[in-house]
Amino acid sequence: xxxxxxxxxxxxxxxxxxxxxxxxxxxxxxxxxxxxxxxxxxxxxxxxxxxxxxxxxxxxxxxxxxxxxxxxxxxxxxxxxxxxxxxxxxxxxxxxxxxxxxxxxxxxxxxxxxxxxxxxxxxxxxxxxxxxxxxxxxxxxxxxxxxxxxxxxxxxxxxxxxxxxxxxxxxxxxxxxxxxxxxxxxxxxxxxxxxxxxxxxxxxxxxxxxxxxxxxxxxxxxxxxxxxxxxxxxxxxxxxxxxxxxxxxxxx
Amino acid sequence: xxxxxxxxxxxxxxxxxxxxxxxxxxxxxxxxxxxxxxxxxxxxxxxxxxxxxxxxxxxxxxxxxxxxxxxxxxxxxxxxxxxxxxxxxxxxxxxxxxxxxxxxxxxxxxxxxxxxxxxxxxxxxxxxxxxxxxxxxxxxxxxxxxxxxxxxxxxxxxxxxxxxxxxxxxxxxxxxxxxxxxxxxxxxxxxxxxxxxxxxxxxxxxxxxxxxxxxxxxxxxxxxxxxxxxxxxxxxxxxxxxxxxxxxxxxxxxxxxxxxxxxxxxxxxxxxxxxxxxxxxxxxxxxxxxxxxxxxxxxxxxxxxxxxxxxxxxxxxxx
Ligand SMILES: Nc1ncnc2c1ncn2[C@@H]1O[C@H](COP(=O)(O)OP(=O)(O)OP(=O)(O)O)[C@@H](O)[C@H]1O
Ligand SMILES: [Mg+2]
Numbered sequence: 001x002x003x004x005x006x007x008x009x010x011x012x013x014x015x016x017x018x019x020x021x022x023x024x025x026x027x028x029x030x031x032x033x034x035x036x037x038x039x040x041x042x043x044x045x046x047x048x049x050x051x052x053x054x055x056x057x058x059x060x061x062x063x064x065x066x067x068x069x070x071x072x073x074x075x076x077x078x079x080x081x082x083x084x085x086x087x088x089x090x091x092x093x094x095x096x097x098x099x100x101x102x103x104x105x106x107x108x109x110x111x112x113x114x115x116x117x118x119x120x121x122x123x124x125x126x127x128x129x130x131x132x133x134x135x136x137x138x139x140x141x142x143x144x145x146x147x148x149x150x151x152x153x154x155x156x157x158x159x160x161x162x163x164x165x166x167x168x169x170x171x172x173x174x175x176x177x178x179x180x181x182x183x184x185x186x187x188x189x190x191x192x193x194x195x196x197x198x199x200x201x202x203x204x205x206x207x208x209x210x211x212x213x214x215x216x217x218x219x220x221x222x223x224x225x226x227x228x229x230x231x232x233x234x235x236x237x238x239x240x241x242x243x244x245x246x247x248x249x250x251x252x
Numbered sequence: 253x254x255x256x257x258x259x260x261x262x263x264x265x266x267x268x269x270x271x272x273x274x275x276x277x278x279x280x281x282x283x284x285x286x287x288x289x290x291x292x293x294x295x296x297x298x299x300x301x302x303x304x305x306x307x308x309x310x311x312x313x314x315x316x317x318x319x320x321x322x323x324x325x326x327x328x329x330x331x332x333x334x335x336x337x338x339x340x341x342x343x344x345x346x347x348x349x350x351x352x353x354x355x356x357x358x359x360x361x362x363x364x365x366x367x368x369x370x371x372x373x374x375x376x377x378x379x380x381x382x383x384x385x386x387x388x389x390x391x392x393x394x395x396x397x398x399x400x401x402x403x404x405x406x407x408x409x410x411x412x413x414x415x416x417x418x419x420x421x422x423x424x425x426x427x428x429x430x431x432x433x434x435x436x437x438x439x440x441x442x443x444x445x446x447x448x449x450x451x452x453x454x455x456x457x458x459x460x461x462x463x464x465x466x467x468x469x470x471x472x473x474x475x476x477x478x479x480x481x482x483x484x485x486x487x488x489x490x491x492x493x494x495x496x497x498x499x500x501x502x503x504x505x506x507x508x509x510x511x512x513x514x515x516x517x518x519x520x521x522x523x524x525x526x527x528x529x530x531x532x533x534x535x536x537x538x539x540x541x542x543x544x545x546x547x548x549x550x551x552x553x554x555x556x557x558x559x560x561x562x563x564x565x566x567x568x569x570x571x
Contacts, residue, residue, distance in 0.1 A: 049438070116417070
């Protein structure tokens with residue numbers, strides 16, 4: 001469902017992503033690992049449309065989308081979280097989540113005037129869903145607070161709540177549990193596995209190899225912008241080149 | 253007493269036309285973060301278009317189509333909205349500062365056009381004999397101004413309601429999100445460009461309507477009415493009242509217009525006649541000082557922006 005073909009991204013002479021190709025089938029859950037600066041986040045930006053590739057193409061369900069804006073790609077079912085969370089700081093936490101609901105009637109200017117009943121009904125339904133998400137992510141107590149008051153870990157949780165609210169059919173998760181406490185971390189990873197079991201395709205960046213091994217039957221390793229290896233986590237962990245890449249780069 | 257009431261109605265009517273301009277700017281800047289420094293230009297488009305359509309035929313000038321006033325209002329608003337749509341379509345894809353530069357340029361160009369295209373706009377002499385509603389009561393100031401107050405107040409109320417409805421709905425929530433972080437809004441599926449364009453065009457149309465209402469209330473327009481001091485005044489009103497808050501826009505407009513009128517009156521009576529011409533610059537200075545004081549003491553304005561965007565949340569007592 002998601003495919004990269006010869007994708008590159010250059011910043012001046014720096015090749016952040018260099019001729020990367022892979023293919024992820026519908027319903028898969030795949031880990032993307034690699035040392036700091038390997039190009040994982042840049043690759044996410046290219047896939048989701050936050051940046052344009054210098055070369056190569058990106059396909060969602062067989063359609064080339066590398067020139068489409070991010071919101072068009074979400075409409076095709078591809079959602080993402082940001083490694084560094086981007087909450088709408090002055091908006092309340094609950095409205096950060098509500099905003100993400102897809103295809104809202106109340107987002108149409110004319111309908112806010114002429115179909116108030118439908119807008120109100122839908123807003124109530126979305127509110128229930130948003131509350132349930134905040135509940136799950138232990139953010140309920142902060143629902144009415146402006147998002148700027150959240151801690152670093154809470155911002156990561158909000159990031160996750162928003163993308164889940166958007167109900168994409170494929171999600172790119174960039175270190176979704178970095179900075180989150182252990183207990184909740186376990187719950188989130190279980191939730192991600194469950195979402196995947198319900199058919200949502202997932203590509204996840206995560207530095208904890210144990211987590212990846214438990215979650216993903218297949219792992220892609222990036223280093224210095226290129227794909228170094230691809231395969232089952234056990235084989236990857238035993239691979240000499242992969243270990244060297246990690247030791248040579250910054251510690252994971 | 254009757255005089256005073258008549259004046260109060262006159263004052264409020266004028267203030268409310270500014271309040272409408274301010275509501276338009278609040279939609280663009282307050283809710284969406286679009287930096288429009290060409291408010292005067294959009295008001296001018298509304299005023300001139302409406303004047304051209306509704307004035308009686310006159311030799312040596314285009315227009316004079318003698319159409320009903322209501323039609324002029326609608327056409328004025330539509331023309332200004334279309335103008336904003338065009339400006340927005342060209343500049344909203346560029347970096348934010350380009351919008352400021354472009355709107356400023358457009359406003360200057362419109363003013364120059366009004367000044368020089370004599371066969372269309374009457375040039376420096378402007379357009380007179382613009383039909384005024386309730387003209388039959390012109391001899392009775394209280395009745396005349398009272399009727400205008402009701403009419404302008406009614407229009408302002410409808411606009412306030414409509415903008416409040418739209419602004420405090422999921423639509424307004426998207427505007428706020430785009431204002432805060434476009435990249436994040438895009439990642440959550442909201443087409444920043446489409447929403448910005450809607451807000452900018454609607455805001456422009458509201459400003460055009462205000463311009464048209466003013467023109468028909470005074471009965472006369474000239475390029476002098478649409479200089480950048482008007483833009484400055486409207487911006488001050490919004491900042492003082494509370495950017496992002498429709499009620500703040502109205503309160504700021506009435507308050508600052510009161511201050512503007514009072515300072516104008518005082519300067520008129522206090523200054524010796526040879527200094528009168530400079531009095532109006534002093535007026536701008538006074539308003540500038542008020543703006544500075546508000547920015548220091550209440551940076552969010554008299555009524556700040558509400559934290560909760562959606563009215564549905566407040567109605568259900570959530571969150
Ligand atoms: N806008 C940019 N301009 C210049 N260089 C950039 C830019 N964005 C990323 N880079 C560079 O590209 C490389 C890859 O960065 P990226 O953020 O994709 O790494 P990463 O694999 O996500 O690392 P981490 O695990 O630390 O998050 C880095 O060396 C970074 O400095
Ligand atoms: Mg990264």
